[in-house]
Amino acid sequence: MLSLFNARRTAHRVRLTACALAALLLTGALTATGARAEPQPGDAMRTVAAMQPGWNLGNTMDAIPDETSWGNPRTTQTLLRHVRSQGYKSIRIPVTWSNHHGAAPGYTIDAAWLSRVREIVDWSLAEGLYVMINLHHDSWQWINAYPSDRATVLARYTALWSQISTTFRDHPSKLVFESINEPQFAGTSGTEEDARALHELNAEFHRIVRGSGGRNATRLLVLPTVHTASDQPRLDAFLASYNQLRDTNIAATVHFYGFWPFSVNIAGFTRYNAEVEQDLVSTFDRVHDTFVSRGIPVIIGEWALLNYDHTRPGVIERGEFLKFLEAVGYHARIRNLTTMIWDAGQFLNRNELRWRDQGLHDLIRKSWTTRSGTASSDQVYLPRTGAITAQSLTLNLNGTSFRRLRQGNTNLVNGSDYTVSGTTLTLTAAALTRLAGNRAYGVxxxxxxxxxxxxxxxxxxxxxxxxxxxxxxxxxTSFTIPTQFHGDQLATMEAKYADGRPAGPANWTTFKEFWQHFQPDYTAGGMILKPAFFDEVADGRVTLTFHFWSGTKITYYLTKSGTSVTGSTS
Structure with missing residues (x-):
């Protein structure tokens, strides 16, 4: 599927020629030995490039009301050292200030909270990381009221950034400031008024920081689009605002959580297909062409998939997620976009300082410098009884070439165990029979x-x-379908009324949202239908179709009457 975009990739591929290398030596970007030189204050493009890749200390200093309120442990320097050891060059520290300052007119930040923020910043800098701090959930807690309460919001905003700027005025240039996380505004007339409100706040942020002196005079400032969205009108509005500020030491930031139906597993988007990839390519093309091509650096300040979480297994199938991760790394790299993965604890287990899925991080890390091959699936399903036949997968080479198949330290034999024809990998019946062993349910x-x-x-x-x-x-409010999974895994669920109309929430599609509307319970042997599903189901008969990764489909029937639900297989 990725080959659909080879022409566009080729157009964006950057090659370092001898002339380009000489230019970098002259400008100081590289030393004579080939080592990358430290960016000079005021050089936004090189500073942002040096921040690649980045990691978010999510759901921590932005948690409400306190650092550990959302389930993460207290941050330690050991954690930050571990992040640095894993190859990350920068850390974004989201900070929510709302619950940690006094009343008007001073809005004095609590000394202990400011000291704690500074401690984590200083630890991060001591580890050699670039650091980005911001006003985070303040965006929806009170900044969103700006259009209707301009004086109050502006006074509070100005007071906070004045104190933050003063506190960090003499900190190294590796500390950067981001004005607002995901800015949003209530009660506006639309895009134009949103853009005007954000420009006013960003201009005030710019005035305060630059006017505070010290290293803030040349510190990199990071400004978001409205909602940190990447649709063209938001990008164009940012560009107009950027031009008005007349300061080239500014970076743009947007967030990227992928094609929404795939990101939450709704509307049947269970796979990383051509449409999901096109959304990624189009998004990164827009921010590159609008900003990077004009010399404005871009930070993808948060990225992942919205509903991927270690506490919600199965929402995003692992192999499909791997393909997404690989593609984000590649497409960002060839467009010179700096990425900062959003990690609220779903990737790094901060208590144990280990990746919850080492394979995911291995692929992410490799994507910073090169491509990896993938395949149409990471699963081959075999019947538990009866004859086993040969099975084929399509290889997504991504510019690589296939070398071998291995099980542990043993090479499988080309010809007798598998064959490769073009991009088709076929596992023979004999090899699959041997690999299946006693054919117990599962892997x-x-x-x-x-x-x-x-x-x-x-x-x-x-x-x-x-x-x-x-x-x-x-x-x-409590309905579970007894289900024997027999080694299979759920991919998605459809719901229809008798006349074929979509039943339940998201009535524009028959496919419901995984985990939000339904959830498999493999341990207890059940399929849980959530109250959120029934909240929008009319009384009467509903046909459910469960789609499994083996390709199996099961039909089940519900009858709803008020708050009572009955279910049957026929």
Whole structure:
């Protein structure tokens, strides 16, 4: 699927020629030995380039009301040292100030809170990291009232940034300031008024910081679009605002959580397909062409998928997520975009200082410098009984070449265990029979495809029987369908009324949102239908279709009457 965009990728690929290398030596970007020189204060493009890649200390200093309120442990210098050791060059420290300052007119920041923010900033700088701090959830707690209460919001905003600027005035230039996280405004007439409100606040931020003196005179300032969105009208509004400020030491920031239906698993978007990739390519093209091509650096200040979380397994299938991660790294890199992954604890286990899924981080890290090969799936499903036949996968080479298949330290044999024809990898019936072993439900073996570069692609060999379900009764607040999964995994669920119309929430699609509307419980053996689903289901009969990753589909019938629900297999 990725080959659809090879022409565009080629157009954006940057090659370092001998002339370009000489130019970098002359300007000081590289030393004579080839090492990258420290960017000079005021050089926004090189500063932002030096910040790649970045990591967010999410749900921590931005948590409400305190640092540990949203489940993360207290930040330590050991954590920050670990982040640096994993290859990250910058850290974004989101900070919510709303619960940590006094009343008008001074809005004096609590000394202990400001000291704690400074401590984490100083630890980060001591580890050699670039650091970005901001006003975070303040954006929706009170800044959004700016259009209707301009004087009050501006006074509070000005007081906070005045104190923050003064506190950090003499800090090294590796500390950068971001004016507002995801700015949004209530009660406006639309895009034009939103843009005007944000420009006024960003201009005030710029005035305060630059006027505070010290290193703030040349410190990099990071300004967002409205909602940190990347649609062209928001980018154009930012560009107009940037030109009015007449300061080239500014970076733009947007956020990227992928194509929304794929990011939350709704409307049947279970796979990283051409439409999902096109959204990524179009987004990165827009910010590159609007900003980077004009010499304005861009920081993707947050990126991931919205509903990916270690506490919600299965929302995003792992292999499809890996393809997304690989593509983000590549497309950002060839467009000179700096990325800062949003990590609220779903990637790094901060208590144990280990990645919750080492394979995800291995691929992310490799994507900073090179591409990795992938495949159409990371799963091969085999029947638990009966004959096993050969199975094929399509390789996404991504500029690599296929080398071998391995199981552990053992190479599989080309010809007898597998064949490769173009981009089609076929596992033979004999090899699959051996790999399936006793054919117990679930993963029986894991093999990996190795390519000429990048991270190997793991493939799970899974034995299954078609899942089965049973009749059930319950209520709209508590309803579970007894389900025997038999080694299979749920991909998505459809809901329709008798006349074929979509049933339940998101009535523009028959496919409902994974985890928000339904949830598999593999341990207890059930399919949970959430109150949020029933809240928008009319009384009467509803047909559910459960889609599994093996390709199996199961039909189930509900009858809702008030708060009572009955379910049956026929």
């Amino acid at each position: 029986n073996a894991t093999i990996e495809a190795q390519f000429s570069q990048g991270v190997p692609w793991q493939i799970s060999i899974i034995s299954y029987d078609p899942p089965t379900q049973a009749d059930a009764t319950g209520t709209t």
